[in-house]
Amino acid sequence: MAVYTDVSESELGAFLESYAIGQLLSYKGIAEGTENSNFLLHTSSGAYILTLYERRVDKNDLPFFLGLMEHLAKKDISCPLPVRRNDGEVIGTLAGRSAAIITFLEGMWMRRPTAIHCREVGKALAGLHLAGADFQLSRANALDRAGWRKLWDGSRARADEVECGLLTEVDAEFADFERNWPKDLPAGIIHADLFPDNVFFLGEKLSGLIDFYFACNDFYAYDLATCLNAWCFEKDNSFNLTKGRALLAGYQQVRPLTDAERQALPMLARGSALRFMLTRLYDWLTIPDGALIQKRDPVEFIRRMRFHRQIGSASEYGLV
Ligand SMILES: Nc1ncnc2c1ncn2[C@@H]1O[C@H](COP(=O)(O)OP(=O)(O)O)[C@@H](O)[C@H]1O
Numbered sequence: 247m248a249v250y251t252d253v254s255e256s257e258l259g260a261f262l263e264s265y266a267i268g269q270l271l272s273y274k275g276i277a278e279g280t281e282n283s284n285f286l287l288h289t290s291s292g293a294y295i296l297t298l299y300e301r302r303v304d305k306n307d308l309p310f311f312l313g314l315m316e317h318l319a320k321k322d323i324s325c326p327l328p329v330r331r332n333d334g335e336v337i338g339t340l341a342g343r344s345a346a347i348i349t350f351l352e353g354m355w356m357r358r359p360t361a362i363h364c365r366e367v368g369k370a371l372a373g374l375h376l377a378g379a380d381f382q383l384s385r386a387n388a389l390d391r392a393g394w395r396k397l398w399d400g401s402r403a404r405a406d407e408v409e410c411g412l413l414t415e416v417d418a419e420f421a422d423f424e425r426n427w428p429k430d431l432p433a434g435i436i437h438a439d440l441f442p443d444n445v446f447f448l449g450e451k452l453s454g455l456i457d458f459y460f461a462c463n464d465f466y467a468y469d470l471a472t473c474l475n476a477w478c479f480e481k482d483n484s485f486n487l488t489k490g491r492a493l494l495a496g497y498q499q500v501r502p503l504t505d506a507e508r509q510a511l512p513m514l515a516r517g518s519a520l521r522f523m524l525t526r527l528y529d530w531l532t533i534p535d536g537a538l539i540q541k542r543d544p545v546e547f548i549r550r551m552r553f554h555r556q557i558g559s560a561s562e563y564g565l566v
């Protein structure tokens with residue numbers, strides 16, 4: 247469920263007077279999503295998404311997120327285009343929240359992605375990396391190792407409630423990352439959350455990328471490692487080599503990996519698995535049952551961390 251803030255018809259009508267998108271015909275809250283309140287709007291000029299930014303989005307980051315979407319859309323990356331208000335701004339205020347309107351993308355996300363979808367995602371991710379290279383703004387990754395540490399400090403004492411031995415295991419991961427986390431890999435704008443629910447398809451054709459609210463500057467290969475975690479594991483947490491091979495081949499078709507990136511991939515995949523495990527663990531332990539926020543299972547990402555730890559080289563992911 248992701249409508250944390252209600253919007254009345256009169257408030258919305260007044261808000262829309264600042265835009266040239268025609269008359270409001272209908273609007274409804276969108277149940278999917280985690281972080282923000284989203285509404286589907288139909289106006290006399292078409293369909294749009296209205297987003298009210300909630301708890302985890304820092305208002306100061308909005309020019310980066312919305313500017314990035316605008317930059318990528320202009321470079322033919324299929325992503326939402328923020329709609330400018332009559333005063334030229336893209337960010338307004340509605341129901342006490344920062345709010346923006348973006349264009350609606352056709353398509354649906356794949357509940358059961360195949361290797362064909364994985365290849366398309368690999369290509370799109372590499373395209374995004376190339377297209378973002380000349381974006382003028384930058385944003386540090388708030389969920390870098392220092393950010394992971396803060397989440398861990400908030401969950402560590404209760405970690406063994408979720409999985410016996412997790413406290414010792416994750417402490418050891420942090421110590422290893424302290425010594426061995428890669429330096430100086432090719433870096434730039436990354437999506438940082440390109441999970442299946444953020445990629446739309448029309449059949450087997452990728453129709454759009456959404457949800458740029460974790461985007462930041464970091465290693466490109468870290469973004470690819472996140473896609474391996476998000477797209478190439480099955481429900482039973484086993485790695486699907488065919489999907490891994492397809493994702494990596496799709497990526498390299500557009501942006502070949504350097505030797506250093508290839509070598510770093512298992513470590514980056516472990517780090518990425520830890521990052522998603524930690525946000526999930528934190529929410530699991532701190533959000534009361536029955537709250538509006540959807541809690542996701544941290545155990546899936548404990549399994550991925552363990553899988554990556556026993557990987558000897560990136561060829562085991564299907565990298566050629
Ligand atoms: N531009 C868009 N076009 C079509 N649907 C969208 C668009 N943006 C968001 N949505 C819908 O809203 C849902 C939540 O959006 P998302 O950005 O993932 O929210 P959150 O940041 O809260 O997780 C998506 O799953 C999708 O159904």
Ligand SMILES: N[C@@H](CCOP(=O)(O)O)C(=O)O
Binds near residue numbers: 280281444525
């Ligand atoms: N992809 C993350 C959660 C973020 O959710 P989203 O709805 O903003 O994509 C996870 O799986 O933990």
